Amino acid sequence: MMNQQLSRGARIFQRAQNVLPGGVSRNTVLRRPHPxxxxxxxxxxxxxxxxxxxxxxxxxxxxxxHGHAHPAVVGAVTEQLQKGSAFTLATEEEVCYAEHMCSRSPGFDKIRFVNSGTEAVMSCLKAARAYTGRPKIAKVEGAYHGLYDYAEVSQTAKPTNWGDPDQPASVPVAHGTPASALNDVVVIPFNDPQRAIAILDQHADELACVLIDLLPHRVGLIPASAEFVRALRKWTRENGALLVCDEVITFRSTYGGAQDWYELRPDLTAMGKMIGGGFPVGALAGRKEVMDVMDPWADKVLFPHSGTFSANPITMVAGHVSMELFxxxxxxxxxxxxxxxxxxxxxxxxxxxxxxxxxxxxxxxxxxxxxxxxxxxxxxxxxxxxxxxxxxxxxxxxxxxxxxxxxxxxxxxxxxxxxxxxxxxxxxxxxxxxxxx
The missing domain is CATH 3.90.1150.10 (Aspartate Aminotransferase, domain 1)
Structure with a gap:
């Protein structure tokens, strides 16, 4: 009788806790007393x-x-679904969408599609290592870049463990994160170019890239200062490292992403979320010579790259329609x-x-x-x-x-x-x- 008095949502949550850790598959939907x-x-x-x-x-x-169930997206996806949702073949939809995305930014010579923002950032970091031959990356303290071990370092740092502001600590998020991963991540403060550059200088010969979100949500949804962005761009050019811009969230900011606010042309840009038209998506785009570390026709492939559902036609048509409407x-x-x-x-x-x-x-x-x-x-x-x-x-x-x-x-x-x-x-x-x- 008690169970029947519960709301439908509460009853579903009771079932969910028996089969899902915490009753959910992603913590972002958690609410008390139930999602x-x-x-x-x-x-x-x-x-x-x-x-x-x-x-x-x-x-x-x-x-x-564009919100939920936009008629143009629903129509395009319905039409494609009747043809098939995924193939062990390429599709023209991937090429059409790639052409459109590259047309939105002069910094996008080439693009590759993946399945999430996490995967896009991960691929950017691996491409930067492959291109430079260097092991370490630098990232902003507190910035969220997905679940990759290296990208998530210091995302949840606290006053008890974040260390000195002149030398922020590499703090793990997940229990059991290898010390080797922490040692290969250099943490810099946000919007403090003097401190950031001093830290980067200590690792100049080891850094493959500097990873930055121009409007980092977890840091406080504060825009990066022009001085900070200019300093990082100048440092990476002078020290043979790449500048990687995480626009998974911020690509919505202008027609060509938040980087347009700064007239910035990163070496690589990670994207996701809104470019999928409501379906799982990620992408990395950037300079031709950097992107070509993934070229499978090269004499020596520096970064072999693939994914079962990458560039599936459902996501491609949904994303293409959505971005053309934007x-x-x-x-x-x-x-x-x-x-x-x-x-x-x-x-x-x-x-x-x-x-x-x-x-x-x-x-x-x-x-x-x-x-x-x-x-x-x-x-x-x-x-x-x-x-x-x-x-x-x-x-x-x-x-x-x-x-x-x-x-x-x-x-x-x-x-x-x-x-x-x-x-x-x-x-x-x-x-x-x-x-x-």
């Missing part, structure tokens, strides 16, 4: 299995640039809506008179329960009190019909209008007032 289970999505709205409809500012962790006017409109969201949330903070702030760029924003916007990972670190307030705000948003990413971050889709932004601002204001009380 929400989706029934359907339409545009910028999601209805859960218990019938509650919410505005979706999470968009599957920034991957749904025109320069569409980008400008979406970023304008995000400006409206950031401005209105800032105004709500002022009216409620709470110690909070909002950061972000392009079509993304993040709310921090601290008075001053952070400058780097350490100033943005979320302690227990801030975590408690953030959880309270997320619960308030969910209870009032708004889905957010669990850091109190939001990503917009082209399905949104000013109405959804205004609703968000109203709910945020009531949430800040509730927290203040």
């Amino acid at each position: 929400l289970y989706a029934e359907r999505g339409e545009g910028c709205y999601v209805t859960d299995i218990d019938g509650v409809r919410r505005i979706d500012f999470a968009n599957n962790m920034a991957s749904l640039i 025109t320069e006017p569409a980008v400008i409109r979406l970023n304008g809506l995000a400006d409206r969201a950031r401005d209105q949330i800032t105004e709500a903070i002022r009216i409620a008179d709470v110690p909070a702030c909002v950061t972000g760029g392009g079509s993304m924003f993040r709310v921090h329960m601290k008075a001053e916007a952070p400058e780097d990972y350490r100033s943005g670190f979320v302690g227990p009190d801030e975590a408690r307030l953030t959880a309270a705000m997320l619960d308030h948003l969910f209870d009032n019909g708004i889905m957010m990413i669990n850091t109190c971050s939001g990503t917009l889709s082209t399905a949104m209008t000013e109405q959804e932004i205004d609703t968000l601002a109203d709910v945020m204001l009531s949430g800040f007032r509730k927290i203040r009380a």
Whole structure:
């Protein structure tokens, strides 16, 4: 009788815990007392299995640039599915999509498709090692780059283990990470070019690449400073290392990615999420001579590369349609809506008179329960009190019909209008007032 009184979602979670570690396959969907289970999505709205409809500012962790079930994507995928979902043959769809993606950025001479952002970053790092013949990589403290051992180092560093700011420690995420992996990762502070360059100089002959996200979510969704980006670009050129840009999340920022903000041409760029049109995807693109370490026709193949579902035609047609819809006017409109969201949330903070702030760029924003916007990972670190307030705000948003990413971050889709932004601002204001009380 007790079980019958539980919601449908709660009953599903009881079953899930018997067959899935923690009841889930990805921790991003965890909520107390149980995850929400989706029934359907339409545009910028999601209805859960218990019938509650919410505005979706999470968009599957920034991957749904046009929201849910866009008719053009559904039509293209349905047509391709009737022909076949994957083959041990190449398809013309891969070539067509590659041509389109390379046309979006002058820094993309060639591209290869993979199946996730993690795989894209991993492939970039391996390509950089193959091209330079060097073992080590450098990355920003706190930045998230997926699950690869080397890319995830210091992603979850804490005050108790992150070390001196002049020499940040290489801190493992997963228990059992080999010491050899930690030793091959050089950690640099974000937006501190003087410290970063001093650290890089200590490893100049060993570094294959410097990996950077220009608007790193886990660091605080703070834009990289132009000075920081210029310093890293100059250092890599002068020291024979590659500059690898992780645009898995940020490629949505402009027509050609966040790198266009800086007129930057990285040696390699990793992409994923929104370029898949709602399907699993990753890609790496960059300079011809670097990308050609994967050329299987070369006399000596430096980086043999393949994947069973890489460039499958379902993802290729879905991604191609989505990106063709993401025109320069569409980008400008979406970023304008995000400006409206950031401005209105800032105004709500002022009216409620709470110690909070909002950061972000392009079509993304993040709310921090601290008075001053952070400058780097350490100033943005979320302690227990801030975590408690953030959880309270997320619960308030969910209870009032708004889905957010669990850091109190939001990503917009082209399905949104000013109405959804205004609703968000109203709910945020009531949430800040509730927290203040």
